[in-house]
Amino acid sequence: MYARSRAVPRALAALLATAALAVAASDGLDAYVDPERRVPVVALAPLFAAAVIGTSLHTATDELDRTAVRPWWRRRLVHLLVLTALTTALLPLAVLGHASVFGPPAMIRNTLGSTGLTAAAAALLGARLSWLPAFGYVSAVYLGSAGAHGRWSTVWAWPVQPGGGTGAWAAAAVVFVAGGALYVVRGARAEAGPP
Numbered sequence: 001m002y003a004r005s006r007a008v009p010r011a012l013a014a015l016l017a018t019a020a021l022a023v024a025a026s027d028g029l030d031a032y033v034d035p036e037r038r039v040p041v042v043a044l045a046p047l048f049a050a051a052v053i054g055t056s057l058h059t060a061t062d063e064l065d066r067t068a069v070r071p072w073w074r075r076r077l078v079h080l081l082v083l084t085a086l087t088t089a090l091l092p093l094a095v096l097g098h099a100s101v102f103g104p105p106a107m108i109r110n111t112l113g114s115t116g117l118t119a120a121a122a123a124l125l126g127a128r129l130s131w132l133p134a135f136g137y138v139s140a141v142y143l144g145s146a147g148a149h150g151r152w153s154t155v156w157a158w159p160v161q162p163g164g165g166t167g168a169w170a171a172a173a174v175v176f177v178a179g180g181a182l183y184v185v186r187g188a189r190a191e192a193g194p195p
Helices: 008-025 037-055 060-067 073-095 105-123 131-144 164-186
Strands: none
Touching: 008 037, 008 073, 037 073, 037 105, 037 131, 073 105, 073 164, 105 131, 105 164
């Protein structure tokens, strides 16, 4: 009942479709010539998958969730971790190859970071709009970080960094843990229904 109320079956289908589209998109990139051609797939596929995860955090029964006898944080934690684990297992299939450049580690890192952003946004803005801050941040970094250099650029520009950067991994991990914890503790923000 919990999974159906949050449209988890539809979210699973959308995640599978996102992974299939990422695989199809990465096939025509000629990444063997230039691994940086994978950056659009490595940055945007996790963003789309995180948007799916974020919107699945919505429930139409906020009142029932708040009045439940058992605490919901365990269900929220399992929900978030299962969808994130599935996504981190599927999306790297799109970028197999050079692991140190823009391969599976970068895809996993970006999935964790983007999912953390959407989980935090679900707790603060509501699940229906949870995709918006992640979309804005990843898009701004993708468009604006072309000439970024320096130690701190690996931290704030983690969505477009190669897979082995420790600063990018640390930033994405902190975002995932903080955003996930905020969502697990608070749940998705209640949204106003139709008048």
